[in-house]
Amino acid sequence: MTVSQLLQNKRFLQITPIALIVLLAMVPLFSTFPYRVNIFLSWEGAYRISNGELPLRDFGTPLGGMYWVIPGIFFKIFGPQMITLIKAQVFINIISGLAFRSILKSLGVNSVVAFVAILLYCLSFSFFNFWPWYNHTVIVYEIVAFAFLFKGLLVAKSNRNIIFNLVLSALFMICSFLTKQDAGAMAFLLGAGFVTYAALQSKRWVDIAVYLGTFLLLLLFFIFVFANQGFSYWFNHGQAPHSARISSTDLLNEFFAASQWIKFYIFVIAILVFVRFRQWKSLWSTKQEMLFLLLTLGILLEAAVFQVTSYTPPDNNIFFHSFAIVYILYALVDIAKDKISSTKVLVIGSLGILLWWSGVYWKYISRIISHGKPAKEMAVNASGENVVNKETYMIDLSPVDTNMIPESQWRFSKLKSFHKIYMPQPTIDGMERLLNMDLVKNKTGELRVLNMSELTPLAVEIPYKLESGSHYPLWYHLGVGMFNKQAEMFEQRIVRNEYDLVLFEYIPSLNNFYPFRVRDTLLNHYNRVDAFPAPRRGETAGAIEVYIKK
CATH class of the missing domain: 3.40.50 (Rossmann fold)
Incomplete structure (x- = not known):
């Protein structure tokens, strides 16, 4: 069977992206890991929750407790070893990839472009996230919420199914907000914007009421339950003793002085929109197209803010690549129409993504071939000549840290809690x-x-x-x-x-x-x-x- 025939097989197109998501997510299960700095936060929160404790009632934290729910459940099932956090993250990455795939299906992205986008999503956002971390989990909840939202706005036919999906979307928006306030709040506002646009198109005002009402009721319920447990003290919305992490100056500086990828994507998307739509009215009246554009621009806007409010580590907002690229590919394929085959899109797109994000997997390959790498310090070759190359042309004059222990000298502990962690x-x-x-x-x-x-x-x-x-x-x-x-x-x-x-x-x-x-x-x-x-x-x-x- 040729590649072209495979791409016409609906079952193959359904199974392949799911298999890709699951297989890439499961890779960490077959590896060992160095102790990750700051992972103590994931471990203790999960351990406390697995023992029946609740955030705010039993421990104070400026983060939302939903961050630890999935790891806590996994601790209950598999035990409180550090490696259980890896298992929890495998599950999170699978759910994340499936939710992204669901969004693409709802937006009408063809299967080949969707496969390329899912490959990018897995490599750029999921694959190297081995450990549960709040800046990642908050986005995963958001993506799940968007999956239900777009299914309700674009796919569901009956009134019951529409409302059901909107309620689930609001529920996961709450999960996002109760994981981390900044990204969670932006996710909710983006969702509100999408629902409002759809309501203007369909005149279904009840959808706005369902989405906003469900979110606010759940939020008020949570606040009411924990009002006497220090909610207002711990929950960081910029009030004392917390300090606000956002300012217009910081946002403008970061956007105009840096943010090269975000600005590039906005530029390319603007060109594609002008090429594909001669009149604003034709774009506004095409519900699926408009929601796709709003989602892409909304994610780019969120990423621009998130890089300021959550500034460490520096790649917290890396999720935006997948949404921008899938829109660009979708628009380019639409412009090309029948001038390019699905096989070419698949091969060129996949190879391009693998080349672009080779840094994600190359570091593992380089470990195998590292024995042949050039010297990283002053050296001479067999003939006695001075060796000068990319690694040795500079002489490191910084003080030698005698306390530094190279990772090559790290070992495994006999303690059960640190199993497979060196x-x-x-x-x-x-x-x-x-x-x-x-x-x-x-x-x-x-x-x-x-x-x-x-x-x-x-x-x-x-x-x-x-x-x-x-x-x-x-x-x-x-x-x-x-x-x-x-x-x-x-x-x-x-x-x-x-x-x-x-x-x-x-x-x-x-x-x-x-x-x-x-x-x-x-x-x-x-x-x-x-x-x-x-x-x-x-x-x-x-x-x-x-x-x-x-």
């Missing part, structure tokens, strides 16, 4: 010393522990009971995840010697990622009996210090 050997040695301390081995009763480090799975290994309450912060970053009120609480407890054991991660280069003021109090009132490297690399390297009562 870390620096000194970190593993430090954890073993900790677990062999008389205080830990011979504990009588319940050991009171304050763990201000990223080795949160030690709660399972020691074990100890996590403190809880609406006043207790899940995240110890001063000014982000906790504030002076919580710092004072910890200082008072340290002064009163309430903790048997304290772990504190000291990272000098990060602005109070773990509060320096708490460490100062520890140094005055507790004995530091050990310290070992945190599982970090580069400029944010730190040490985990072990304190006991004097």
Whole structure:
């Protein structure tokens, strides 16, 4: 059977993109991983939820609790090992890809263009996201919400199905908003814009009422339930003690000084729109086309804002590529009509995407062939000549960090919680010393522990009971995840010697990622009996210090 014949087989066109989504998502299940910096936040939230705790009621956080729901369910099923987070993310990536595919189907994108777009989506947004992270999960919930929204606005025929899909869309918009406020709020507003346009076209005003009403009712219900659990204190909408992360100056600076891809896509899309539609009325009156354009421009707008409100890591807004490219390909194929075959679109499009995003998979291939790479330091060849190449033409005069532990020297721990996760050997040695301390081995009763480090799975290994309450912060970053009120609480407890054991991660280069003021109090009132490297690399390297009562 030829490629052309395969592309005419409806079953093949339905199964292939689903298989692509599932297979690429499952790749991490067959690998091992270095300890990821900051993944402690995903682990502890999921662990607490799997133990029946609720955000705000049992722990305070500026993030929405929906971030931990899926990992928490997976912890309940598979156990609280770090590797379970990988399994949860595999599921999230599959759902994400299927939702994106559903959007393309609702918008009438032909199967070949959709396959190329799904390949791009998987490579650029899903494949390298091995770990659950709030900046990714919030977008996944949004994409699921859009999948239901466009199915309701463009595919569903009966009034019942339309309303059902709009309700589900509003539900997942709430999930997005209760994962992270900035992207969640923008997603809701975009959805409101799409529903309003569709209502203007069809005169179905009930759709606006259903979408807005469902969202607001669910939001009010959530606020009502948690109103007395510190909702207004923890939920960050720019109020004290939080600080607003958005300003018009920052947005303008980032957009006009950078944002090259976003501006390029807007430019190309504008050209395609002018070429395809001679009159504004013909575009406005074509519901499917207009919603496709609004979605694409809306995603680009969201990405421009998200890169400012969620500035680290720098590729948080990378989801926009897939939406922009699929619109461009869709428009180009429409312009070309029958001048280009589906086979050519598939082959050229797929190879182009694989070439464009080769950096995603090449790093894995390069590990296999790395033995032949050029030297990265001053060297001479076999004949005694000085070797000068791309890697050696500059001499590194920066001070040598004698504390840096190359990843080649990272090892696997025997601890069950860290199964398939490798870390620096000194970190593993430090954890073993900790677990062999008389205080830990011979504990009588319940050991009171304050763990201000990223080795949160030690709660399972020691074990100890996590403190809880609406006043207790899940995240110890001063000014982000906790504030002076919580710092004072910890200082008072340290002064009163309430903790048997304290772990504190000291990272000098990060602005109070773990509060320096708490460490100062520890140094005055507790004995530091050990310290070992945190599982970090580069400029944010730190040490985990072990304190006991004097």
